[in-house]
Amino acid sequence: MISMTDGAKPLRVGVVGLGVMGKNHARVLDELPGVTLVGVADPDGVQVEFVTSRLGCAGFSTLDALMDAGIDALTIAAPTQLHTQIALQAIARGIHVLIEKPIAQTVEDGQRILDAASRAGLTLMVGHVERFNPAVQSIKQALAGEDILSIQITRVGPFPPRMSDIGVVIDLAVHDIDLIRWFTGSEIQDIQPQTNSIHAAREDIALLQFRTVSGVLAHINTNWLTPFKARTVHVATRNKYITGDLITRQVTECFDYKPDGSYSMRHLSVAYAEPLRAELVAFIDAVRTGKAPAVLGTDGLASLDIAMRCLGDRGQSAPKLAAAGE
Structure with a gap:
C-alpha cells in the first residue's frame, strides 16, 4: 500500500519509453492513488498519441520536455542502451528513478x-518484476528458515x-539470476555457462549452472526455441x-518424507495481484518514505554482472556488491 499522509501532495511521475512495458507502466501509474501521471515521452509520436488519447496525460517527444513539465519520479522503460543516459539526466535534475x-548495458554504466x-x-529501484509475481512470493515465503540445497x-x-x-x-x-540471489540471500560464486545461437544473431539457448557462496546449486534453462511459454521453479531443501x-x-x-518413500503434499496459497502494479506501488512507497526500495540498484547491478560473466563479457566488475536482500 502506498504511504501517504493526510494533505500530502500527489507524487508527480513520468514514463519514458512506450513499448509494451512502458505502456503498462503508464496504465498502472494512472490508476494509483496519490500519484499524478504527468506525462509520457517517446520519440515515436504514434505511440505517444496512443497512450495520451487513452489516459488523458500529456505527451512529449523528448525526456527534457517531460522533465520540464515537473516530475518527482520517472520510470524508465526505454531500450537498454538508453538507460544510462536517461537515468543520469533524471538524477541530475533531482528525480527519483x-x-x-537490466539496469544498464554494461556493469560499468550501471555503477555510474x-x-x-x-x-x-x-531513490533508485530496478524493475525486476518477477519478484512481485505472487507465485514467486509464495515460494519465497515457503523457503523462510529452510536450508536450500538446489x-x-x-x-x-x-x-x-x-x-x-x-x-x-x-x-x-x-530474471532468474535475480531470483536465485533473492531466494538464497547469497551471492553467486561459481558460474558454468553453456550458450549457443541457433536462429538468432545473439545466443538463443542457454544452460547456466551456478553455485552460491552459501553452497546452493542452481540451474537455469532458457531459450527462444520452445514453441510455447514455460516458466517453472523447482527448489529442494532439506525438508521440502x-x-x-x-x-x-x-x-x-x-514435505514430511517417510522411510517408505511416501510424503505429504499441499498446494500453497497464492495471492491475486498484478506484479507490475505491486512493483510500482513499492517504488512509489520508497520515494515517499525514503526507505530502501524492494529491489536495490546493487541487486540489479549484481544480476547484470553475473549475466555478463555468463556471456564471457564481464566488462568492469562491480566493486563489492551488497548481499541479496540487504
Whole structure:
C-alpha cells in the first residue's frame, strides 16, 4: 500500500519509453492513488498519441520536455542502451528513478547510475518484476528458515520479434539470476555457462549452472526455441521440495518424507495481484518514505554482472556488491 499522509501532495511521475512495458507502466501509474501521471515521452509520436488519447496525460517527444513539465519520479522503460543516459539526466535534475531490467548495458554504466543516485540521495529501484509475481512470493515465503540445497528454473518460449540487440541471457535469464540471489540471500560464486545461437544473431539457448557462496546449486534453462511459454521453479531443501508455475501461479510443496518413500503434499496459497502494479506501488512507497526500495540498484547491478560473466563479457566488475536482500 502506498504511504501517504493526510494533505500530502500527489507524487508527480513520468514514463519514458512506450513499448509494451512502458505502456503498462503508464496504465498502472494512472490508476494509483496519490500519484499524478504527468506525462509520457517517446520519440515515436504514434505511440505517444496512443497512450495520451487513452489516459488523458500529456505527451512529449523528448525526456527534457517531460522533465520540464515537473516530475518527482520517472520510470524508465526505454531500450537498454538508453538507460544510462536517461537515468543520469533524471538524477541530475533531482528525480527519483525506477529502471526496467537490466539496469544498464554494461556493469560499468550501471555503477555510474548507482554512484550518481547515491550522491544525490535519490531513490533508485530496478524493475525486476518477477519478484512481485505472487507465485514467486509464495515460494519465497515457503523457503523462510529452510536450508536450500538446489534451485532449478526453466524460462523458455518462442523467439520474440521485438528482440534485436540482446540474447536470452540478458532478456530472460537475468530474471532468474535475480531470483536465485533473492531466494538464497547469497551471492553467486561459481558460474558454468553453456550458450549457443541457433536462429538468432545473439545466443538463443542457454544452460547456466551456478553455485552460491552459501553452497546452493542452481540451474537455469532458457531459450527462444520452445514453441510455447514455460516458466517453472523447482527448489529442494532439506525438508521440502517446492514447485511453482509462474504462469498459472500454482505452487506445490512436498514435505514430511517417510522411510517408505511416501510424503505429504499441499498446494500453497497464492495471492491475486498484478506484479507490475505491486512493483510500482513499492517504488512509489520508497520515494515517499525514503526507505530502501524492494529491489536495490546493487541487486540489479549484481544480476547484470553475473549475466555478463555468463556471456564471457564481464566488462568492469562491480566493486563489492551488497548481499541479496540487504
